[in-house]
Amino acid sequence: MLTAQRCLAVFGDPLKMETHFMTVFDVPADLEIGFIPKKIYCNKQMVGPLTQAFRNLVRTGEIKYLKSWDGCFNIRKKRGSSSPSLHSWGLAIDINAAWNGFGKPPNLRPQFVKCFTNAGFDWGGDWTKPDGMHFQLKDI
Numbered sequence: 001m002l003t004a005q006r007c008l009a010v011f012g013d014p015l016k017m018e019t020h021f022m023t024v025f026d027v028p029a030d031l032e033i034g035f036i037p038k039k040i041y042c043n044k045q046m047v048g049p050l051t052q053a054f055r056n057l058v059r060t061g062e063i064k065y066l067k068s069w070d071g072c073f074n075i076r077k078k079r080g081s082s083s084p085s086l087h088s089w090g091l092a093i094d095i096n097a098a099w100n101g102f103g104k105p106p107n108l109r110p111q112f113v114k115c116f117t118n119a120g121f122d123w124g125g126d127w128t129k130p131d132g133m134h135f136q137l138k139d140i
C-alpha cells in the first residue's frame, strides 16, 4: 500500500508548499455527469486512474450511486494518526462521505467500489478501521 513516507520521498513536503506534482485536471466533457466535478485539483498521477474510474462508473451505470464529491487535495494528518494523509499530495479522494463515515460500516455497492479498484485505487472501506468514503492511489 502507498505510504506517506514514500510520498514524502517522491514529491516532497506539501507543508513547504511544494506543488510541482499538482495539476488542475480538466475532466473530459463526456464524463461531466452527475456529481463528477468539472475540474479537480489533484496530483498529476491521479489524472489517468481517475479518468478510468469515472469511465468505469459511467460504463457500468454505477454513476447513479455517486451521491457527493467530498474532495481531493487537503493538507492534513490521517484521522487518529500523526502521519500525513495521502490527501496532502492530492493522491486520495472522498466520495459519498455522509453515508460512509470514518470508522463506520461502509455503504457502497461492491460493483461501485470495483470501478475504482480496477482503475488502480485502494479502498479505505477494506481497512481494519474502515474509511468507506476514501479511495487512494495504489502506487505511484
Ligand SMILES: [Zn+2]
Pocket: 087, 092, 093, 094, 133, 134, 135
Ligand atoms: Zn479520504
